[in-house]
Amino acid sequence: METAEIRRRFLSFFEERGHTAVPSASLLLDDPNLLFVNAGMVQFKPYLLGQETPPYPRATSVQKCVRTLDIEEVGKTTRHNTFFQMNGNFSFGDYFKERAIELAWDLCTRPENEGGFGLDESKLWVSVYLEDDEAARIWTQKIGISPNRLVRMGMADNFWSMGVPGPCGPCSEIHLDRGPEYGPDGGPEFDLGGDRFLEFWNLVFMQYERGDGPGKEGYPILGELPAKNIDTGMGLERMAFLLQGVDNNYETDEIYPVLDRAADLAGRKYGDDHDTDVRLRVVADHVRSALMIVGDGVTPGNEGRGYVLRRIIRRAVRQMRLLGYEDHAMPELLPVSLGRMKNSYPELQQEWERIHTVIDGEEEAFRQTLRSGTQIFDLAVDETKKAGGSSLAGAQVFQLHDTFGFPFDLTLEMAAERGLSVDEEGFRRLMTEQRQRAKDDARSKKTGHADLSAFRGIADSLGRQVEFTGYDEVDSDA
Numbered sequence: 373m374e375t376a377e378i379r380r381r382f383l384s385f386f387e388e389r390g391h392t393a394v395p396s397a398s399l400l401l402d403d404p405n406l407l408f409v410n411a412g413m414v415q416f417k418p419y420l421l422g423q424e425t426p427p428y429p430r431a432t433s434v435q436k437c438v439r440t441l442d443i444e445e446v447g448k449t450t451r452h453n454t455f456f457q458m459n460g461n462f463s464f465g466d467y468f469k470e471r472a473i474e475l476a477w478d479l480c481t482r483p484e485n486e487g488g489f490g491l492d493e494s495k496l497w498v499s500v501y502l503e504d505d506e507a508a509r510i511w512t513q514k515i516g517i518s519p520n521r522l523v524r525m526g527m528a529d530n531f532w533s534m535g536v537p538g539p540c541g542p543c544s545e546i547h548l549d550r551g552p553e554y555g556p557d558g559g560p561e562f563d564l565g566g567d568r569f570l571e572f573w574n575l576v577f578m579q580y581e582r583g584d585g586p587g588k589e590g591y592p593i594l595g596e597l598p599a600k601n602i603d604t605g606m607g608l609e610r611m612a613f614l615l616q617g618v619d620n621n622y623e624t625d626e627i628y629p630v631l632d633r634a635a636d637l638a639g640r641k642y643g644d645d646h647d648t649d650v651r652l653r654v655v656a657d658h659v660r661s662a663l664m665i666v667g668d669g670v671t672p673g674n675e676g677r678g679y680v681l682r683r684i685i686r687r688a689v690r691q692m693r694l695l696g697y698e699d700h701a702m703p704e705l706l707p708v709s710l711g712r713m714k715n716s717y718p719e720l721q722q723e724w725e726r727i728h729t730v731i732d733g734e735e736e737a738f739r740q741t742l743r744s745g746t747q748i749f750d751l752a753v754d755e756t757k758k759a760g761g762s763s764l765a766g767a768q769v770f771q772l773h774d775t776f777g778f779p780f781d782l783t784l785e786m787a788a789e790r791g792l793s794v795d796e797e798g799f800r801r802l803m804t805e806q807r808q809r810a811k812d813d814a815r816s817k818k819t820g821h822a823d824l825s826a827f828r829g830i831a832d833s834l835g836r837q838v839e840f841t842g843y844d845e846v847d848s849d850a
């Protein structure tokens with residue numbers, strides 16, 4: 373089943389059941405806590421938080437999402453993209469737990485010729501929050517799922533909250549067992565991050581309210597919400613992965629053609645060698661993400677969203693070089709991605725001139741950076757090795773950054789490929805000193821993104837990467 377058909381089925385299933393289909397919000401929806409929209413619920417937050425009256429009691433959408441937090445996972449796991457689409461259904465004080473579970477189960481297991489996804493019931497597992505007996509009862513008694521395929525998981529995986537006062541609640545996730553050839557038995561709770569049990573749908577039951585002031589889990593739970601909400605998220609790429617008989621998200625119909633073209637350009641065969649395969653998957657993922665992010669209006673830069681975009685484009689270009697393709701890659705790959713995405717997002721075609729100009733320009737700028745900095749980098753590596761060191765000095769990393777425009781993570785990646793670590797602390801110290809000097813020079817000078825400065829402070833104090841790579845990383849610690 374093609375991705376477009378999965379999207380269509382999801383929306384019509386919920387529309388037929390009284391949900392209003394709402395178009396995806398822009399990736400750049402204004403939200404003080406987020407750099408990019410990272411879930412379907414983001415555009416509905418005012419309704420979920422009770423700040424605005426929803427114009428409809430139920431909604432369904434396919435939301436464009438970016439999760440920079442997952443960037444290192446891309447290509448290595450079977451299931452993480454930087455850009456992906458989240459199918460969702462939402463209830464604003466309307467139906468709750470039982471109906472949400474019934475609807476999800478119905479759509480998953482309904483035969484394909486009756487508008488469902490036709491998944492094999494005996495392969496589906498569900499997880500519920502440790503203390504959510506109500507959900508466990510609905511699954512086993514109402515739905516009739518075997519208790520052997522229901523697992524209870526803790527706060528980290530099956531409890532949702534925004535990390536701030538407001539609604540929160542347990543969730544319940546649906547996983548598909550891909551079979552013993554992908555790992556040992558034991559269920560999703562033992563296979564977190566593994567290849568065998570694929571989490572594809574998260575049902576969030578917003579049922580409690582957190583107050584402010586620190587409690588055991590950050591904020592104390594005050595009690596039940598007067599209006600309980602449902603927020604669900606099903607990864608469109610993950611459902612495509614399951615329904616297309618392929619091995620991972622990157623082999624699905626919206627992404628694979630880019631991978632295939634990249635392999636062609638580099639004269640490589642996909643499936644022969646693990647490292648090559650990972651690189652090809654990263655390229656395919658990142659090219660699509662760049663297309664979608666620039667499509668929504670971001671341009672490459674050194675701060676915030678622009679930096680995330682820059683990093684994604686440069687990673688794709690670098691992987692192509694490491695695969696042996698040294699020519700301009702984006703003009704070859706981007707049109708392939710456009711071809712797969714423009715039916716769902718016709719604005720990409722209308723904006724094509726602008727999009728490819730921005731992305732091709734960034735590739736060219738990066739080639740320039742590499743031309744000027746690689747020699748210096750090689751020299752630093754040679755010196756370090758000659759001196760018997762195992763770590764690039766902070767000053768060298770700083771110089772590469774400051775003089776040659778090498779982003780820290782690029783130096784980190786390149787050093788790792790040469791078997792070296794880097795003195796991150798020393799580098800960070802020099803960066804802080806430089807930042808302080810800049811501050812002293814121009815006290816009132818503002819940074820690019822309006823909300824960024826406050827978060828950069830948090831990121832720094834958490835000791836995260838010096839280059840700001842997104843609010844997601846801050847969120848994860850919140």
Ligand code: ATP
Nearest residue numbers: 439442451452453456571572573574605606607610
């Ligand atoms: P995982 O544990 O696999 O990282 P998650 O628990 O972080 O996923 P949720 O926050 O529950 O994901 O998001 C809801 C759904 O969105 C997931 O069940 C999955 O289908 C999809 N999803 C989440 N992250 C990604 C991603 N990086 N790429 C593709 N799909 C994703």
Ligand code: MG
Nearest residue numbers: 439441442452
């Ligand atoms: Mg995740």
Ligand code: MG
Nearest residue numbers: 529545564571
């Ligand atoms: Mg998960």
Ligand code: MG
Nearest residue numbers: 529545571574
């Ligand atoms: Mg989840």
